[in-house]
Amino acid sequence: MKKIINVVGIFLLFLSGVLGVTPSVGHAAIYQPRLVIDGKVTDPFVPLQIVNNRTLMPVIQLQKSMGMSVEWDGAKRQVTVKDLGKVCVMTIGSTIVYVNGVKKTIDTAPIIIGDRTYVPFRVLGNLIGHIVAYEDATKTVIYNRTLGFSLNGKMIPMKMYKLPESTYADLFSLNKGLGISYSLNGNILSLTKGSLHVDLPLLTQASGSGGYRCIDGYKVIPLSTVMYLMNGKGQWEGNNFSITTTQSTSSPLPAAGFTVVIDPGHGGLDSGCIGADGKTYEKNFTLSTSQKLKSRLLLNPNFKVLMTREGDTSLSLEERVNVANNVGANVFISIHANAFDNSAANGTESFYYNPTSQPFADVIHKHLLQATQFQDRGLKVESFRVLTQTNMPAVLIEVGFLTNSSNLAEMNSDSFKQNVAEELYQAILEYYNKVNS
Template sequence: MKKLSFMLLVLLFVLINPEYGHAASGSNKIFLDGKELTAGQSVPVENVNGTIMVPLRMIAENLGYKVDWNQSAKTVTIGQQGKIIKLSVGQKTASVDGNSVTLSEAPILRNDTSLVPIRFISEQFGLKVDWDNKEKTVTITTPPASVSDGSSAGSDSSGKGTGSVTTPPDSASNLTMVNGVSFSGNQLIIAMTGSSKPKISVLNNPNRIVMDIPNATFSDTFGSGQALDPNLQGKLDATGYPDVKEIRYALFSSNPYTVRFVIELNYSKDFGYSTSEDSASKLAIVDLNATGGVAAAGSTGTTNNTTVPPGRDGKKLIVLDAGHGAKDSGAVGITGKYEKNFNLAVVLKAQELLKKESDIDVVLTRSDDTFLELKDRVAIANNLNADLFVSVHANSSSTSVASGTETYYKRDESKAFAKVMHKYLVQATGLSDRGVQYGNFHVIRETKMPAILLEVGYLSNKKDEAALFTEDLQYRVAEAIVSGIKEYLGIS
């Protein structure tokens, strides 16, 4: 079974890669427990829309699995110890022991070699897969046996672990999908798709807030964006937040399916909690800034929605969106720098400045190297009824001559905000003024409040790129964002 697990994971894992929206191939390498798999590799690993496609023949020859190819039906059958997996070229639906499973990309043929995506059974077979984007290397290792010590979100208060994790059943379409999570401004924000209602418990020894989402599992989007180990557990960085010792999450149970988030506190404190009611794209928010909300740590039980979400206390709510993240690097600069890192650096600086404004609340769509779907970024702003939405980006062009700063709007109600913001942005960058422009971008089209997208400079231009990755320019851009927001809102 261990050998089969290697094979299956290599075949079915959606890998992280910054090239987005088209196929790309190269001299990728695959290592299995430290050994490079090279024999029979006549076709390179290929990236199709963010999914890594691996040559099946190479895996079979190196690992000795039983793999049958039906030329007329264009079907691959993998068998080991009674387990049967069938995949067909051009079809996104595979068969696992007679059950239908949807793949991220359909298998393809290259020089009579079938290339197959890898992803969905990683959670069933528990292998650790790492992607080195710089070296273009896949590293597969067999993790040690998982032993719960009671410190994981995947264990209950008695310290008893939940055991092995299985793949969701055919009825997975009825499950709520947890798509993303972020922690910024002392607020935990969880994005979901589905109808499940989270349940909150407040526990002591140690002090912690526990959120269980019943009938739920992690979506593929979550697994490719946030840290998620083979046992479907992970943690968020809470550095700089004195209230919080640790934030962790896990697929707590697979019978029934339950996703658990745990905020371990350094001391007992009040907090607030709310969820949006839109089941198509729901947010759950635990706000550690709130007072007089849910009972302090030390009591137990399920709570109702008890807090006022950000921006509901008379303050204006601003949502800042750092474009791209994790597997989606955005533009790659002329010296190899990633747009996603620039975007986040600016947004974090702007957040710190906005926190000093007594009339403004700020929420980030991401506060670390996390991947969120565009619809989830929009959902955060819409479900919170934000007053303004600002998405930060850096541009790229096929020519290295292109340079300068642009501000985009989609809807008429956003145009005035774009003009105000652009004035400050151009002053801050000192780059060419490329003007305020109309743009049909998802995050500024689907949001319900004035929303703009900033293209601060061109990473494909050597001078622009060098400037964008300086602390001085990033801070000036952050100041410009704050100034533009305040002028547009009439805040002195």
């Protein structure tokens, strides 16, 4: 009897030769990489298996984690996977598959190990039309649906990979489609578009940002770098990313640069507030968002950036103030998330203290609201120590409420944090242009 299972979630993955393990046909080796599905790290429901240098995924993972329909026909020993208008029929022990009725041959057959049915998912992903890739440096298997890319409304072929740290675009596609030129000196990738130039280091850690990666052997760079080189603003619309170019209004800075100090709230033993889900900590949200803002700012040679903390460390308020004052920062921004006993409380608010900080706070709050699209709780005057003791324009932002389930769902999204970082960058750039005009 045929059983039909409708599935919630997303995932189809495969990689080949990732560990140098070559078990014989019919024998499997357990493999547990970092799985990233549509930009989110996902724990496998049961371990993956390597057979003949092919990674196989259990059908139960399809049932538990993917947004597609799966059918199992016990009599015929067949698995049918449906997604994106494609119907793939695979038979246990056979390398013959049918895609929308068309016969194809694959190199590794679905198998049964114990009481689990396993399928080769790079093969399956490619047949359906998904992006399936592998980053060797971080042992990361990447799966996402094919993403669209446009420049000023014109669609441009672009292979893109979603990771928790950022979404990355293939350098070959960028060179061909956007005219971004590049050269490699050791592990430093130099990128140029017109008068704009940036050097990126090679990233070899999963949590790294502000550099380039090698995925499936190809160099890829973050979309924030693409936006900078194209002198444009970007936004996601569903699975499509669009960049609209703008005219540069920045003025040259003296060699000393314009120093921005970013203060990720809390850290170390001070977790800050805890989200409605019981597992989201303010200190992690503020650090992740701050790192994205730092990476974006460093793409502009006009800015020098310093963070009060780079990791999960504890700092007193005095230490945070001293970081900014000791380097003679031009502006200071402290990033926080809000909380309240009443879970209905929600929205975005910003604070400043000294009147000289108001112009900076005005543009920060304006752009922050554009990023969050949350309720506007206003720009307020408050005597927080990081605002009263700093010697430069300073602002403290509360991005949203982790204790509100709706705000929390957005704030846990990597794309949301990237949007916040981008709008904060645009705010700092706008303020910089005003004070240097």
